[in-house]
Amino acid sequence: MPLTRVPWPRVTLVAVCVATLALAAVLTVRRVAPREVRRFEHVLPEAQAFRNNGRPVMAVSPDGRAFVFATPEGLYVRSMDALDARLLADTETALGNPFFSPDSRSIAYFDGRLIRVPAAGGSPVVICTTPGPVFGASWGVDDQILFGQPGGVMRVSADGGTPTLVIPTAEGEQAYGPRQLPGGDRVLFTVTRVSGSSRWDQAEIVVQSVSSDERTVLVRGGSDARYVSTGHLVYAQGDTLFAIGFDAGRRRVIGERVPIVRGLARAGDPAVNTGAANYDVSDDGTLVYVRADSPGDFPSPRLETSIPPGTLVWVDRRGREEALGTPPRAYVYPRLSPDGARVAVDSRDDALDVWIWDVARRTLTPLTFHPALDASPVWAPDGRRVVFSSARAGGSLNLYWQPSNGTGTLDRLTDSTHVQRALGFTPDGRRLLLADSASSREPPDLALLSLDGERPVTWVTRTPFSEFGAEISPDGRWLAYESDPSGQREIHVRAFADADGDGWLVSAGGGSQPLWSHDGRELFYLAPDGTLMSAAVDAIRDGAPFRTGPPSPVIAPGPYRARSGTQAGRTYDVSPDGGRFLRIKVEGGAVARGPRSLVVVQNWAEELKRLVPRD
Secondary structure, three states, X not given: OOOOOOOHHHHHHHHHHHHHHHHHHHHHHHHHOOOOXXXXXXEOXXXXXXXXXXXXXXXXXXXXXXXXXXXXXXXXXXXXOOOOOEEOOOOOOOOOOOEEOOOOOEEEEEOOEEEEEEOOOOOOEEEEEOOOOOOOXXXXXXXXXXXXXXXXXXXXXXXXXXXXXXXXXXOOOEEEEEEEOOOOOEEEEEEEOOOOOOOOOOOEEEEEEOOOOOEEEEEEOOEEEEEEOOXXXXXXXXXXXXXXXXXXXXXXXEEEEEEEEEOEOEOOOOOOOOOOEOEEEOOOOOXXXXXXXXXXXXXXXXXXXXXXXXXXXXXXXXXXXXXXXOOOEXXXXXXXXOOOOEEEEEEOOOOOOEEEEEOOOOEEEEOOOOOOOEEEEEXXXXXXXXXXXEOOOOOXXXXXXXXXXXXXXXXXXXXXXXXXXXXXXXXXXXXXXXXEEOOOOOOOEEEEEEOOOOXXXXXXXXXXXXXXXXXXXXXXXXXXXXXXXXOOOEEEEEEHHHOOOOEEEOOOOOOEEEEEOOOOOEEEEEOOOOOEEEEEEOOOOOOOOOOEOOOEEEEOOOOEOOOOOOOOOOOOEEOXXXXXXXXXXXXXXXXXXXXXXXXXXXXXXXHHHHHOXXX
């Protein structure tokens, strides 16, 4: 029986099919092979700096094609395929915490209001005003924006509306960084109940439903968490970024945490600001973070062991400088006399005294001569006397005053074991507002010293928080002061006659050293990055309620002394006509500027899966 042969064309067809299937298998393997992880760095130009105010300074778009960062000039956006970043016009009021819409086409930010702007550039649009300081924010796929407030987690439509409280926090709790988890009902955020320098490193990362009070604690010790679609939770503790496996459906972590980035720049001092860390992760697995120049966070202003010398300068609203001609000294707290003709200032060099600078004669004359510290001068409303703090009695800093012309006798105003600093007078000159604390390490409260009779002292505030930098409005109706019940210093205003009544929050994103203009129409303060801010005041008529417009920058940060010490006084003043500001220009430029670069890690999800396996 003859053998049956398979025709040649059929054999060829089978071989081709086999080869095709093999090639397809090879291509499939190639397609699922891990993508190459690529890193590059974006270094800020020498003339540029991040806007550090205790808020995140950057974010990456969900599609991983661009990132945004905040500077005093405004928001800059860089596409991954571009060499340079471009400035988004009209965003100079942005106080940090930028974040993208889910489609990557818009960017939102805060300046006392919640604002959105096209990522490609365009006119900013106000979404809503915010009733208080903002502690982290995100834009969900349902076009709802979540943000933290002192009372809990708020929600508002990206198209505008009135924010509503969706997750209230308990008494003593503070929430940060709410983010919507897949499914839309549950929110990932950080909550802390403690105080002190490790308050956010001791915080809890939790998941809570917006439709119930059910809360699940995921991590104890860390803050500012992100859910990554690889099935991981990423969060910060100290200057380290950690990752751990996470089952979003069952709301539980898997395995042990693993450090994945060290040397992360935190957003300010966690003791007094927020739980924010400067990093973000896109939907496609791109990581962007700010790298610290040295271990630790952005440098926070604090009392220098050696205060660098400086000179007194005028700076007008356009940023133009005019030197007063003062010799370089370690000046700290300058105060203009009521007529603007003289400056009282204390110096922290070899002679720890209060000095008087005559603007017209260009002469610097010592007002005090004692070897002990004499500091924080304040002019009486008539300009005839200067009040200052002194340790000349051998104990705590108490208050003294003497004639401003250097003649006459020194008079001691207080005799206390507490640390006291004069802040200002009531318009009639009969009472002196002061900051009083049990020690230099205790949070100060505000008090009033009567200059009549036996000079009794009465408390204005008695809280566990720090109240300092207070100023009474020129008409005597309002008290502006800085306080930190939200976890960072902000500018508040209350009716001076009813300091325990309801108040108003003026600053957005932090503020210190309030100062009224001489006509009472503006309230100035310093943002945490040193920007001089102004809020227009619409409450100068008798009986008118207190109202302010949104804060706006007046003078960008520069080589000017911004703060010295955690309970420091005001380091600037305003001219009687409000046209220019007295500043201390630090020799050699501004003090430490902080981190200077962002690190971009593309295809980072592949590295995350390798470093932190979920099995």
